[in-house]
Amino acid sequence: QVQLQESGPGLVKPSETLSLTCTVSGGSISSYYWHWIRQPPGKGLEWIGSFFHSGGTNFSPSLKSQVTMSIDTSKNEIYLKLSLVTAADTAVYYCARGASSSWFGSRRLDYWGQGILVTVSS
């Protein structure tokens, strides 16, 4: 059974960089796209972007300038960095797996982590 677990600091200061790790167990990360989605407290879901191990990345246009994603296949980990954060970036951050490597199938999110709350505050 595939399991995803987000980790990282729960508090980040404004203007700093938010850094999160998604650790995947129960399967290889090499054959799938990996996504980050966030959810501000009490609000809806926002897709941040996706990453494929061979380097294919796609980012939300509204976040593109802030986002970096990377992957370490030896550790089965996916990374998210969000720079110059503000209070508006306070949210629960989820990582999720794209169900297949096809263009559209890669965006069907079949496994999700439990999420991690990141608060941006001084």
Next chain:
Amino acid sequence: IVLTQTPLSLPVTPGEPASISCRSSQSLLNGDDGNTYLDWYLQKPGQSPQLLIYTLSSRASGVPDRFSGSGSGTNFTLKISRVEAEDVGVYYCMQRIEFPTFGPGTKVEIK
């Protein structure tokens, strides 16, 4: 692509049917393969979202057959034939014909 959902809140009675509507600002039909890239997710209280329905009408693994998806073009519906207490939560539609966007969510709760 902007998705709207109605209603935003839906009180339901166990054993009764329920229906949620999702509308898209543009067609989600891919002319090349004939698929409509609209999915439904359920976020149960305190949990992460889980995939219910994908590509308009296909049920995800383990999803009961009381859940069904339908629609075409820009108008879509999620139906629950007989609501059970475990179905409470927030239901989101999501399009993936372009970079994914989600609807605002419909909160389903027991009357």
